[in-house]
Amino acid sequence: MIRTAMVGLGKMGLSHLAILRAHPQLDLVAGCDSTAYLTDILSKYSGLKCHADFDRMLEQEQLDAIVIATPSKLHAAMVEKALNRGLHVFCEKPFVLDVRDGERLVSLAESKGLVNQVGYHYRFVGAFKEAARIVKSGALGTVHHVRAEAYGPVVLRPKGGTWRSAKSEGGGALYDYACHAVDLVNFVAGPPASVGGVVRHGVFSQDVDDEVYCTLHYANGASGQLCVNWSDESFRKMSTKVSVWGTHGRITADRQECQIYLREPHAAVPGASKGWTIRYTTDLTEEVWFYLRGEEYSAQIDYFAQSIRERRTDGENTFRSALEADRVVSMIVGETAGMLTMPSAQPSRATLWSRLFK
Amino acid sequence: MMDRVLFGDNQFFGVNHMSEEKARAQAMRFQDLPAVLEVLDTAYQEGIRTFMCTTHDRVAEICDHFRANAAKYPDYQFYPCMPYAHKYANAVTEHGMIEALRMLLPQEGAIAAMLKGGAALATKDIEAIMQLLIDAEMKMFHGLSTPVVFMQNVITDLLLGLRMNECFRIFHDHVKSRYGAEPGYITMNVPRLLDVLEALDIDNPIVCANINKIGFRMCGGIALYEQTIATRRFRPVAMSVLASGAIAPREAIEYVCRQPKIESIVFGASSRGNIRQTKTLIDELTVTA
Numbered sequence: 001m002i003r004t005a006m007v008g009l010g011k012m013g014l015s016h017l018a019i020l021r022a023h024p025q026l027d028l029v030a031g032c033d034s035t036a037y038l039t040d041i042l043s044k045y046s047g048l049k050c051h052a053d054f055d056r057m058l059e060q061e062q063l064d065a066i067v068i069a070t071p072s073k074l075h076a077a078m079v080e081k082a083l084n085r086g087l088h089v090f091c092e093k094p095f096v097l098d099v100r101d102g103e104r105l106v107s108l109a110e111s112k113g114l115v116n117q118v119g120y121h122y123r124f125v126g127a128f129k130e131a132a133r134i135v136k137s138g139a140l141g142t143v144h145h146v147r148a149e150a151y152g153p154v155v156l157r158p159k160g161g162t163w164r165s166a167k168s169e170g171g172g173a174l175y176d177y178a179c180h181a182v183d184l185v186n187f188v189a190g191p192p193a194s195v196g197g198v199v200r201h202g203v204f205s206q207d208v209d210d211e212v213y214c215t216l217h218y219a220n221g222a223s224g225q226l227c228v229n230w231s232d233e234s235f236r237k238m239s240t241k242v243s244v245w246g247t248h249g250r251i252t253a254d255r256q257e258c259q260i261y262l263r264e265p266h267a268a269v270p271g272a273s274k275g276w277t278i279r280y281t282t283d284l285t286e287e288v289w290f291y292l293r294g295e296e297y298s299a300q301i302d303y304f305a306q307s308i309r310e311r312r313t314d315g316e317n318t319f320r321s322a323l324e325a326d327r328v329v330s331m332i333v334g335e336t337a338g339m340l341t342m343p344s345a346q347p348s349r350a351t352l353w354s355r356l357f358k
Numbered sequence: 359m360m361d362r363v364l365f366g367d368n369q370f371f372g373v374n375h376m377s378e379e380k381a382r383a384q385a386m387r388f389q390d391l392p393a394v395l396e397v398l399d400t401a402y403q404e405g406i407r408t409f410m411c412t413t414h415d416r417v418a419e420i421c422d423h424f425r426a427n428a429a430k431y432p433d434y435q436f437y438p439c440m441p442y443a444h445k446y447a448n449a450v451t452e453h454g455m456i457e458a459l460r461m462l463l464p465q466e467g468a469i470a471a472m473l474k475g476g477a478a479l480a481t482k483d484i485e486a487i488m489q490l491l492i493d494a495e496m497k498m499f500h501g502l503s504t505p506v507v508f509m510q511n512v513i514t515d516l517l518l519g520l521r522m523n524e525c526f527r528i529f530h531d532h533v534k535s536r537y538g539a540e541p542g543y544i545t546m547n548v549p550r551l552l553d554v555l556e557a558l559d560i561d562n563p564i565v566c567a568n569i570n571k572i573g574f575r576m577c578g579g580i581a582l583y584e585q586t587i588a589t590r591r592f593r594p595v596a597m598s599v600l601a602s603g604a605i606a607p608r609e610a611i612e613y614v615c616r617q618p619k620i621e622s623i624v625f626g627a628s629s630r631g632n633i634r635q636t637k638t639l640i641d642e643l644t645v646t647a
Contacts, residue, residue: 014520017520044484046522236371239378256375257377280604281375281376282376282574282601287577291577293512
C-alpha cells in the first residue's frame with residue numbers, strides 16, 4: 001500500500017479524497033486543511049485523521065506520497081517541502097504561479113527520482129487523447145492552426161469571496177480555466193513559442209480576469225487562438241474544446257466526441273474514409289475502478305499510483321510538462337502587465353439602454 | 359413495486375453524454391415549458407406515468423403544472439433525484455463551501471428552519487443539515503406523489519468514496535419517515551455501494567445505475583455487474599441502457615430485459631417515435647423474458 005496524505009480539502013480536494021480513499025493500492029492515512037469546520041466533520045463522520053497544519057502532518061505521518069489541492073499560491077512551498085521529505089507528489093493545476101519556482105521544483109523532483117504529476121485531467125479524457133494521438137501521427141499533415149476554447153458559468157455577477165477571485169492567490173479565469181486550455185494545446189499541438197494580442201478582461205470581477213483571449217505563435221509559423229470565458233451562463237458546466245487544422249484535414253475534440261475530417265484516408269485512423277469520421281466517448285473511454293464525475297479524475301489518480309509502483313518519472317503530466325503550461329500563462333501575463341482591463345465604473349451602454357426602455 | 363418504465367429528464371436540461379452540440383440543441387428546444395410538457399404528455403399517452411427527475415430549478419415549473427392539472431393526470435408520480443449538483447458546485451466555487459451551504463439551506467418563511475440550520479451548522483450536526491437540504495429539495499414536489507426519492511450519483515459516489523457512510527442511513531431514515539417514500543441511490547459503483555448499504559443494514563435497496571450491453575460506466579466491469587444483479591439482494595433500476603445511442607434499441611433492451619430482477623428501466627427521449635419504440639420494446643421483451 002502506498003501511504004498517502006491529502007492537503008487542501010476544498011471542492012476539488014474532496015473529490016480527490018473520495019477517489020483516493022476508494023483506490024485499492026492507496027492508503028489515505030491523513031488529510032489536512034486549515035478549515036477546522038470541514039476537518040471536524042470529516043473526522044467525525046468518515047473517520048479520517050485530519051491535521052490543520054501541513055508541516056506538522058509531514059512531521060508526524062509516515063508517508064510515501066502526497067496529493068496537493070490547496071489554492072494555487074501555496075503549491076510551490078508545499079511541493080518543495082514534500083519533495084525534500086522524499087515524497088511522490090501529485091499537485092493540482094496550475095502547477096505554480098512563478099515559472100522560476102517551477103524550474104527549481106522540476107529539477108528537485110527529477111534529481112530525487114520522485115514521481116511528480118499535475119492534475120491536468122483532460123489528458124486522461126478519451127476524446128482528447130485520441131485527438132493528440134491523431135495529430136502526432138501526421139494524419140492531418142502539417143498543422144497550421146490550433147484553437148482551444150473553454151467556457152463555463154463560474155462568475156456570473158460582481159461578487160465572490162473565495163480565493164478564486166483574488167489575483168494574488170492565483171484566482172481568475174487565466175489560472176483556473178485558461179491553464180486547462182493552454183495545457184490542452186500543449187498536449188495536442190505542442191507548446192507555442194510566443195503569444196500576442198492578449199485580452200484579459202473582467203466581465204464581472206473587479207480584481208481578476210473573467211475572459212482571456214490571445215493568439216499563439218509557433219516557431220514554424222503555425223498559429224493558434226485561445227478563447228476562455230468563465231462568465232458564460234449558457235454553459236451548464238465547464239466546456240472545453242480543441243480544434244486543429246492541418247494540410248490534410250482537421251480535428252475537433254471535446255469531452256464527448258472527436259470529429260475528424262480527413263482529405264485522404266490515413267493508417268493512423270483505421271476505418272476512417274475520406275471526409276468526416278466521428279468517434280464517441282462510449283468508444284474512447286477506458287473503464288475505471290471507481291467513478292466520480294468523470295473517468296479522467298480516477299484515471300489520473302490511478303496513473304499516479306502506477307507511476308509510484310513502477311517508479312515512472314517521465315509519464316504524463318509531469319511537473320516538466322505542466323511547467324510548459326505555466327510558461328505560456330506567464331507569457332500571457334507578461335504581455336498584459338498592467339493592462340488588465342476591468343469593468344468600468346461608468347454606466348455602461350447597456351445600462352443606459354435598459355434605463356431608457358424601462 | 360415500481361413501474362417497469364420510468365421517464366428520465368436529461369434531454370430537457372441539455373445533458374447528452376454523446377454530443378455537446380446535441381445537448382445544446384435540446385436545451386434550445388426545451389427552454390420553454392410547453393415544449394417539455396408536450397413531451398411529458400406524449401410519454402403519458404404512451405403509458406409512462408412516472409417522471410424520474412433531478413431537482414433542477416425548472417422542475418419546479420413542471421411540478422406547478424402537474425399540481426394545477428391533477429385531474430388530467432390522476433395517477434402521475436415523480437421520482438425526485440437530488441440534488442441538481444451543478445447548483446451546489448457552482449455556488450461552492452463562487453462563495454466557498456460553508457457560505458454555499460448556508461445559502462442553499464431553506465431561507466424564506468420558516469425562521470425556525472433558519473435557526474435550526476444555523477445551529478446545525480455551528481454544531482456540525484450533519485444529520486440536521488442533511489434533513490434541511492432534503493426538505494429544501496423536496497419543497498417543489500409538495501402535494502405531488504413521490505413514492506421513491508433518489509440520491510444523485512455524484513453525491514452517492516462522493517459520500518461512498520469519502521466513506522461518509524452514515525449519510526446513507528440519514529437519507530434513508532429521513533426519506534422514509536418524513537415523506538413516506540422509498541429511498542433510492544443512483545451510483546456508478548454498484549458493487550461497492552451494496553457493500554456499504556448492507557453493512558448499514560439497509561435491506562433490499564433501490565439502486566439505479568448504468569446497465570448496458572457495452573459496459574459503459576459500469577465500474578468493476580460488466581461481468582461483475584451481471585453477477586451482482588443475479589446474486590445480490592437489491593432492486594435494480596437500469597439507466598443508460600442505450601449507452602447514449604451506442605447500442606441499437608432492440609439489442610440494448612434485449613440485453614437489459616435478459617438480466618434477472620431488474621425492476622425498472624429509465625430512459626429519456628424527445629420524440630413520440632422514440633418514446634413509443636422504447637416503451638414498446640420494453641413491454642414486448644419483458645413479457646417474453
